Amino acid sequence: MSQILNPGKPELFLPQRPPMLLVSRILEFTEDDVIAEADSKILEPFRRPDGRLPETLCIEMMAQAVGAWAGYWRQQDKSDKPEDEKDAPIGYLLSARNLKIEVPVIPEGKTFRITMHREVYEGPIGSFAGEMKDGDTLIATGRVSVYQPSNKEYRELFGGKAA
Numbered sequence: 001m002s003q004i005l006n007p008g009k010p011e012l013f014l015p016q017r018p019p020m021l022l023v024s025r026i027l028e029f030t031e032d033d034v035i036a037e038a039d040s041k042i043l044e045p046f047r048r049p050d051g052r053l054p055e056t057l058c059i060e061m062m063a064q065a066v067g068a069w070a071g072y073w074r075q076q077d078k079s080d081k082p083e084d085e086k087d088a089p090i091g092y093l094l095s096a097r098n099l100k101i102e103v104p105v106i107p108e109g110k111t112f113r114i115t116m117h118r119e120v121y122e123g124p125i126g127s128f129a130g131e132m133k134d135g136d137t138l139i140a141t142g143r144v145s146v147y148q149p150s151n152k153e154y155r156e157l158f159g160g161k162a163a
Helices: 038-048 056-076 149-157
Strands: 027-030 033-039 092-101 110-120 125-134 137-147
Touching: 027 056, 033 038, 033 056, 056 092, 056 110, 056 125, 056 137, 110 137
Parallel strands: none
Antiparallel strands: 027 033, 033 110, 092 137, 110 125, 125 137
């Protein structure tokens, strides 16, 4: 499997924009993997009154890493498929399974590394397993399932053109 260097900013591959864009950098794409980073300072808008960050942010960071992976590969699709059959530029998180938060509190002032691995990707449905770390400290592990509609499916499900 070849490594793709300097894949770019996450905005190139994801529809999210701040403050909903939680992934700061994409470090690597391969055929089956993505490695991303998230700076905890961009999570500040989500801090609860008790000062803690919601654990659900771990799921969203994992999902955004997967979304960037899908966005990258969508951009690489130079096939002559009709536009209706190509992937829409937006995907959906279907589920998170086996999520384990390994720390009592998500640390502040850190840079998290999110590593996700494709377990299966058949048609519009995919499943990815991965982890989120702060250096050598494991923050969270889990699996996310995603749905990537075609442009035609997007219009049929949601009306209009995908973003």
